[in-house]
Amino acid sequence: xxxxxxxxxDDLLAVCPLEPLDDRGAPGPxxxxxxxxxxGRPLVYPVPVRDLxxxxxxxxxxxxxxxxxVFFAFDLDVLPPGLRYTGARLDxxxxxxxxxxxxxxxxxxxxxxVHGEAASAVALRAISAARSxxxxxxxxxxxxxxxxxxxxxxxxxTFGWVYDDPRGATLLPRTYGMHALIELPSPATELAGLLTVxxxxxxxxxxxxxxxxxxxxxxxxxxxxxxxxxxxxADVVGYxxxxxxxxxxxxRDLVEVLARARRAAGIxxxxxxxxxxxxxxxxxxxxxxxxxxxxxxMIGALRAxxxxxxxxRAPDERMRLRVALHRGLVKEAANGWVGTAAIAxxxxxxxxxxxxAITENPExxxxxxxxxxxxxxxxxxxVEPPLAADFQPMTVRLPEKDFTERxxxxxxxxx
Numbered sequence: 001x002x003x004x005x006x007x008x009x010d011d012l013l014a015v016c017p018l019e020p021l022d023d024r025g026a027p028g029p030x031x032x033x034x035x036x037x038x039x040g041r042p043l044v045y046p047v048p049v050r051d052l053x054x055x056x057x058x059x060x061x062x063x064x065x066x067x068x069x070v071f072f073a074f075d076l077d078v079l080p081p082g083l084r085y086t087g088a089r090l091d092x093x094x095x096x097x098x099x100x101x102x103x104x105x106x107x108x109x110x111x112x113x114v115h116g117e118a119a120s121a122v123a124l125r126a127i128s129a130a131r132s133x134x135x136x137x138x139x140x141x142x143x144x145x146x147x148x149x150x151x152x153x154x155x156x157x158t159f160g161w162v163y164d165d166p167r168g169a170t171l172l173p174r175t176y177g178m179h180a181l182i183e184l185p186s187p188a189t190e191l192a193g194l195l196t197v198x199x200x201x202x203x204x205x206x207x208x209x210x211x212x213x214x215x216x217x218x219x220x221x222x223x224x225x226x227x228x229x230x231x232x233x234a235d236v237v238g239y240x241x242x243x244x245x246x247x248x249x250x251x252r253d254l255v256e257v258l259a260r261a262r263r264a265a266g267i268x269x270x271x272x273x274x275x276x277x278x279x280x281x282x283x284x285x286x287x288x289x290x291x292x293x294x295x296x297x298m299i300g301a302l303r304a305x306x307x308x309x310x311x312x313r314a315p316d317e318r319m320r321l322r323v324a325l326h327r328g329l330v331k332e333a334a335n336g337w338v339g340t341a342a343i344a345x346x347x348x349x350x351x352x353x354x355x356x357a358i359t360e361n362p363e364x365x366x367x368x369x370x371x372x373x374x375x376x377x378x379x380x381x382x383v384e385p386p387l388a389a390d391f392q393p394m395t396v397r398l399p400e401k402d403f404t405e406r407x408x409x410x411x412x413x414x415x
Contacts, residue, residue, distance in 0.1 A: 042071065046069075066186055069125060071178070088172060093196075099193075102182070139177025147163055191217045193212075194211065195213060230285040231285070255276070260305050299386055306319060310365065322367055328342075344405060364412050365414060367411050392409060
């Protein structure tokens with residue numbers, strides 16, 4: 001179909017072959033009708049009990065379970081001339097005991113996403129969560145001439161969506177998007193399970209092996225009130241010297257590298273709302289994280305992502321970063337975050353010591369600065385890099401900003 005938009009590489013979970021099955025459901029002989037499926041990484045976001053549909057809310061208020069909205073998506077390959085898809089199916093099996101789907105939507109209208117606009121509290125949260133993947137929302141719209149899905153397994157931990165065209169009267173799409181409301185036992189901190197895709201090509205059934213997925217789930221919405229949280233700011237070194245397509249590539253890669261670093265630390269995309277700043281990004285991390293786990297994992301993944309991105313590139317094509325962390329009481333206001341930490345993290349980011357460190361170490365993928373409180377609370381007790389010995393003391397003095405703070409910096413290793 002002309003309006004089909006394939007999954008972006010950043011959103012991919014796996015690319016798998018679709019192999020023919022015989023009449024008994026066992027692998028059959030190759031007959032030229034094989035294909036491939038591109039499975040998207042599920043997008044998970046928290047749904048507070050008060051935002052659940054009324055019938056679910058009444059029961060949920062009596063328990064302690066958590067609820068998540070989940071987007072699933074997959075793409076099928078283009079077929080050779082003369083062949084067509086006559087059926088498609090996605091089955092999901094959740095790993096956590098007691099986890100189950102409490103609502104399955106055949107399209108966006110069924111959970112309140114009407115013509116791309118939110119007509120329910122869940123849909124409003126879905127739109128916010130999918131800001132990083134807007135094409136996924138478009139997949140949920142009803143498509144003229146395409147059959148609607150019928151769903152299976154609601155109120156269980158194994159469920160799915162089935163699209164078929166037994167009469168051949170319509171043209172099945174190659175791109176699919178589905179939405180589910182999931183109930184999780186209260187201790188759960190991730191959504192995990194298996195995805196299985198099945199397709200029918202001109203009467204032959206094709207199936208892929210089960211694909212494992214695992215997505216972090218905080219189970220908590222971004223609070224509107226003030227709370228003590230970890231703040232991260234990053235800035236691309238030498239951005240103003242780049243021109244044309246190079247700046248677009250830098251912005252895209254910056255967003256990707258930082259998102260991957262957060263995910264490696266167990267921070268779901270839906271748990272943060274990064275503020276883009278052209279050559280930089282500012283992010284307030286969720287309440288209640290274990291900084292002793294999140295910080296080293298995030299910093300390690302950031303270093304790995306930068307080195308992977310720049311491997312084989314000339315020095316003037318590399319993406320090097322100044323990065324700062326701070327912690328404090330912050331609150332989201334009408335035009336961004338307010339609070340001392342939200343200001344201080346940028347003071348450290350732009351400080352002379354960090355700027356000098358990245359200039360004096362041209363091979364370093366990044367330099368990181370943080371305040372003494374984070375060094376004493378986290379780094380001084382670290383058992384995985386960066387360790388206390390990797391840091392050196394600094395004092396950030398910005399008289400024009402009436403700002404002085406004792407801090408620490410480390411230079412990321414290039415090898």
